[in-house]
Amino acid sequence: MTGAVPLLSERDRLEARKLIESEGLRFETDADDIVGLYEGERLVATGSRAGYVLKMLAIAPSQQGGDALGELVTLLMQRGMDAGHETFFVYTRPEHAPSFERLNFRLLVTHGMAALLEIGLGIREYLDTHRALVRPGRNGAIVVNANPFTLGHLHLAETAARRVDHLYLFVVREDRSVFPFAARLRLAREATAHLPNVLVLETSRYAVSAGTFPSYFLKRLDDAALLQMQFDVRLFGSVLAPPFSVRARFVGDEPYCATTQIPRLAHGGAAISASRVRECLGRGDLDRVASWVPPATMAFLRSPAADAIMRCLAGAGEG
Amino acid sequence: MQIRRKATAGTSQSSDLMVVVEPSDTLQIEIESTVKKQYEHLIRARIQEPLGRLGVTAARIRVNDRGALDYAIDARVETALRRAAEE
Numbered sequence: 217m218t219g220a221v222p223l224l225s226e227r228d229r230l231e232a233r234k235l236i237e238s239e240g241l242r243f244e245t246d247a248d249d250i251v252g253l254y255e256g257e258r259l260v261a262t263g264s265r266a267g268y269v270l271k272m273l274a275i276a277p278s279q280q281g282g283d284a285l286g287e288l289v290t291l292l293m294q295r296g297m298d299a300g301h302e303t304f305f306v307y308t309r310p311e312h313a314p315s316f317e318r319l320n321f322r323l324l325v326t327h328g329m330a331a332l333l334e335i336g337l338g339i340r341e342y343l344d345t346h347r348a349l350v351r352p353g354r355n356g357a358i359v360v361n362a363n364p365f366t367l368g369h370l371h372l373a374e375t376a377a378r379r380v381d382h383l384y385l386f387v388v389r390e391d392r393s394v395f396p397f398a399a400r401l402r403l404a405r406e407a408t409a410h411l412p413n414v415l416v417l418e419t420s421r422y423a424v425s426a427g428t429f430p431s432y433f434l435k436r437l438d439d440a441a442l443l444q445m446q447f448d449v450r451l452f453g454s455v456l457a458p459p460f461s462v463r464a465r466f467v468g469d470e471p472y473c474a475t476t477q478i479p480r481l482a483h484g485g486a487a488i489s490a491s492r493v494r495e496c497l498g499r500g501d502l503d504r505v506a507s508w509v510p511p512a513t514m515a516f517l518r519s520p521a522a523d524a525i526m527r528c529l530a531g532a533g534e535g
Numbered sequence: 536m537q538i539r540r541k542a543t544a545g546t547s548q549s550s551d552l553m554v555v556v557e558p559s560d561t562l563q564i565e566i567e568s569t570v571k572k573q574y575e576h577l578i579r580a581r582i583q584e585p586l587g588r589l590g591v592t593a594a595r596i597r598v599n600d601r602g603a604l605d606y607a608i609d610a611r612v613e614t615a616l617r618r619a620a621e622e
Contacts, residue, residue, distance in 0.1 A: 283548050283549050286546065286547045286548040286549055286601070287546070287548060289547045290546040290547040290548060290553065293547065293553070294543065297543060297555070318569060318601070319547050319601065320547075320567040320568065320569060320599050320600075320601070335567075335599070337597075
């Protein structure tokens with residue numbers, strides 16, 4: 217058996233897909249990189265990387281228990297570091313977590329059918345860069361995408377801030393939203409600047425959205441959405457909550473468990489939500505939006521910086 | 536020796552280690568190892584040797600070890616340092 221190699225041709229990738237599926241996993245098409253391990257002409261192990269997430273690691277029964285996993289992970293990490301990543305995640309079934317721990321991966325959370333481990337700079341780096349924001353006390357937290365920040369978010373922050381010593385407002389870092397992360401973070405900061413006990417910070421990799429949660433190892437796809445939500449809550453509880461002394465996580469009234477719910481702020485008989493804001497912006501109805509968002513968001517929407525976003529929303533409305 | 540850029544050496548395979556060297560103002564050594572509890576001090580001492588030999592006083596060195604022997608540690612660290620010092 218020679219070392220792991222990148223799989224580049226259609227034929228090699230088809231072989232990888234067969235191996236992945238024969239191991240009871242689902243093939244997902246979003247990989248940036250697929251590598252494999254050959255024994256003679258036969259592909260005996262494969263693994264993929266999508267951004268900083270290693271996935272679809274499949275090893276033929278004949279190679280299991282050997283060091284095929286170490287070889288795959290080595291090449292995936294080397295190529296991932298070349299692509300600029302310093303930390304890597306792997307989602308796997310809980311029974312496979314020890315195989316990754318033997319490679320020095322750290323277990324972040326395990327829940328139901330899924331376990332998440334990381335290797336590299338990881339959470340320590342995150343905590344090092346956010347150490348200045350650590351406050352003692354009975355603290356609370358909100359996690360928002362804020363796409364964009366509305367009066368609903370502000371109401372949630374104000375209500376929650378009254379009940380705790382310090383309120384951490386985490387803005388989801390992941391850029392899968394119309395409003396880019398930098399703008400979402402800045403508008404959250406500006407809108408809550410008058411609240412002295414509110415600290416705004418980012419989630420880094422430690423908030424899992426439906427977009428990043430891989431489902432390739434799940435037997436049934438319809439379990440994925442619920443598992444992702446529960447998993448995200450657990451991840452927050454085990455990784456982000458303890459260092460910031462967060463005792464309570466507040467959410468708008470959605471069917472969550474283990475959280476404190478606060479009724480949504482309504483205007484004109486309907487709850488304010490960021491998706492309604494985007495819908496309105498898509499129709500070009502900026503005046504209506506003015507009664508749903510704080511001044512900071514409004515100023516941003518009227519600025520040239522928001523032109524591209526407005527065009528994108530308008531396009532989505534037509535399509 | 537001056538560390539000019541980020542470089543790596545080694546693998547995540549059993550009995551090997553992966554070394555990442557980056558420029559830094561101070562000397563920082565971070566060790567992850569499957570045998571950290573028993574041997575961290577010995578691994579650290581072994582990393583110091585090529586550092587001393589090559590005269591490296593400022594760098595961030597991250598080591599991900601899977602039970603490598605002394606000479607493997609020495610060779611991997613030296614390789615990563617030399618790569619990181621290239622113009």
